[in-house]
Amino acid sequence: MKNTTFLIFMALLLVHPTAKAVVIDGINYELISEAKGAEVISSSEVYAGDVLIPSSVTYEGVEYRVTSIGERAFYRSSVTSVTIPSTVTSMKEMAFRQCNRLTSVKISDLAAWCAIKFADFYSNPLSAAQRLYLNDEEIKELVIPDSVASIGNFAFFDCTGFTSVTIPVGVTSIGESAFYRCTGLTSVKISDLAAWCEIQFTGNESNPLSYAHKLYLYDQEITELTIPDDVTTIGNNAFCSCTNLISLTIPDNVTAIGNAAFYGCTGLTRVTISGSVTSIGGATFYDCTGLTTITIPSSVTSIGGAAFEGCTSLSFVKISDLAAWCEIQFSTFSSNPLNFAHKLYLNDEEIKELAIPDGVTGIRNYAFSGLTNLTSVTIPNTVTTLEEGAFYSCIGLTSVNIPNTVTSLGDYAFCGCSGLTSVNIPISVTEIGQATFSTCTSLASITIPNGVTEIRINTFNGCTSLTTVSIGNAIRQIWYDSFAYCPNLTDFYCHSESVPSTSNIFKGSFVEYATLHVPASAIEDYRAVNPWNTFGSIVALDEDTPETPKCATPTISYQNGELTFCSETDGVEFVSEITDTDIRKNYEAKVSLTATYNISVYATRSGYENSDVAYATLCWIEVEPKTEGIQTDIAQIPVRPVMIQMRDGMITVTGAEDGQQISVYGMDGQNLGQGICKNGTADISTSLRRGSTAIVRIGDKAVKVVSQ
Secondary structure: OHHHHHHHHHHHHHHOOOEEEEEEOOEEEEEEOOOOEEEEOOOOOOOEEEEEOOOEEEEOOEEEEEEEEOOOOOOOOEEEEEEOOOOOOEEOOOOOOOOOOOOEEEEOOHHHHHHOEEOOHHHOOHHHHOOEEEOOEEOOEEEOOOOOOEEOOOOOOOOOOOOEEEOOOOOOEEOOOOOOOOOOOOEEEEOOHHHHHOOEEOOHHHOOHHHHOOEEEOOEEOOEEEOOOOOOEEOOOOOOOOOOOOEEEEOOOOOEEOOOOOOOOOOOOEEEEOOOOOEEOOOOOOOOOOOOEEEOOOOOOEEOOOOOOOOOOOOEEEEOOHHHHHOOEEOOHHHOOHHHHOOEEEOOEEOOEEEOOOOOOEEOOOOOOOOOOOOEEEOOOOOOEEOOOOOOOOOOOOEEEOOOOOOEEOOOOOOOOOOOOEEEOOOOOOEEOOOOOOOOOOOOEEEEOOOOOEEOOOOOOOOOOOOEEEEOOOOOEEOOOOOOOOOOOOEEEEOOOOOOEEOOOOOOOOHHHOEEEEOHHHHHHHHOOOOHHHOOEEEEOOOOOOOOOEOOOOEEEEEOOEEEEEOOOOOOEEEEEEEEOOOOOOOOOOOOOOOOEEEEEEEEOOOOEOOOOEEEEEEEEEOOOOOOOOOOOOOOOOEEEEEEEEEOOEEEEEOOOOOOEEEEEEOOOOEEEEEEOEOOEEEEEOOOOOOOEEEEEEOOEEEEEEOO
């Protein structure tokens, strides 16, 4: 044993050249001469019974302050109780692991205990003892001293003897797992709600509410929570697992709700969020199983991951600004409450036929994912991107017309839209993400335009009704499983003369019964490469067969109270949409009517591609400007109908009075061009690009239009 002890001492000396390993009153210490500090270390003879660690020891006439308990110091010992002095500031890894006989931990200074740096769960003797004694009296109702500003990591880990804890105003942070497995807790008591909101909790288990579930302010339980006016941010995990909380009101001064702030508040049924909140953190309302309705104000710009995960009773999501909703950055699909509510209400009216507002440039990640009651969507030509999961799992959606301003379709954009039967991908699209149309089980055919160079992983995986696919001539790579499990595939058209690079793209699609159509010059190249050579037959594209004709773009005219649409293509039908920019819900005594309409129309005919969409703005200007022209029961004010059309920077105004000056201004007020109406028409050339907004002034009338 002496040889073993000597080797231990020598090892310690090698670690710290000024350290000395000594035994004093049956406890092994490492003494650091410069700091006059001592650390309790493991013993070659197992510690047992009641161990009282002193605040200091004296060796060779020098006093050393005991500040630390070393790594594995009491590992697997037979200690039954341990007294920790207030001088100890750190306990190292596994210092008390597997101390199976330990039943009590004794201290004399609770504030000093809160400040100890515990290296892990098992460095804290409470992990074994589960009972904490202050001045030889077991703590049942834990009252943190007013002097404490921070409660350290693992401070009360596994202390099951507590029934309540009182947190003073001065506490600003509570460390990792500080109250982990404090299963005896039934109440948390505070005296300042604003101070509580600002505590930095490291995680759920740092908040005693995870086990107590009840929060008391001045000994009165909080069930209807109104955040105080002086709070600007609700901290992470602030009210997690406060299961008796029924209602929540967040006032105007709050701008951010932290991660997991109301995690597991299963009793929460009503939430009112003010119009100043800009961010809702991850897992904020995770597992709030009682929540039925949530109103998201237009101020919100981001919602974190899993913010509404597990909100199984959620039925209503309410908004007041659809454009603002489109711009929210949802981290994942479970960030969006629609994935659980499945219904979106705009000004208390459920959205089933969705019209994205003009001016929206992108539909952000998961914006409408899970909106199962959605049947149709109209996307304006200001939109350029549909981001990841934009319409994920919108199972009621049957058809989508994507405007030719869109350049990219994000990952999972229409994934799981099982009711989708048709979708047009315009020639403007150059990028289609992975799994974009995966499990669109009603989709029968798809045409991928020439601008697309690669098809990503799982893009059309599981499209069980897909029979016909046509891919443009720029395709270079098709990733694995992109057309997997499309068992009804009969015709696959690939217009590329260079064989695209592939990898197992037709798994479960039975292409041995399908026909591959490729350029005649490339047939042998396709026959030489797997999986193309697995098709039942490979035939040449018919070069003499003209491309599918496209309907001519309609013209729009107005006369005698009627709009007229014309197309150079015979036998077409016109699909139009007319919106009145004045129709809004109002709560004021006066409603201003400018009588301005936005018009869009395209032509369609069987066997033809749909035409491009034509746009116009119809308004009325007064012949003798005095008041805005509308017909009433009292008088008729003479007005003149005027049509404004703008395409590729050219603005055409019809219906204005001959000699009338017409001016065009940018949104910054810059004059972009002007002209004089002749024979009822004025053409003004501008430098406006597609999607730009301009103001057209006709006399006293100013009309906002968007370039198409």
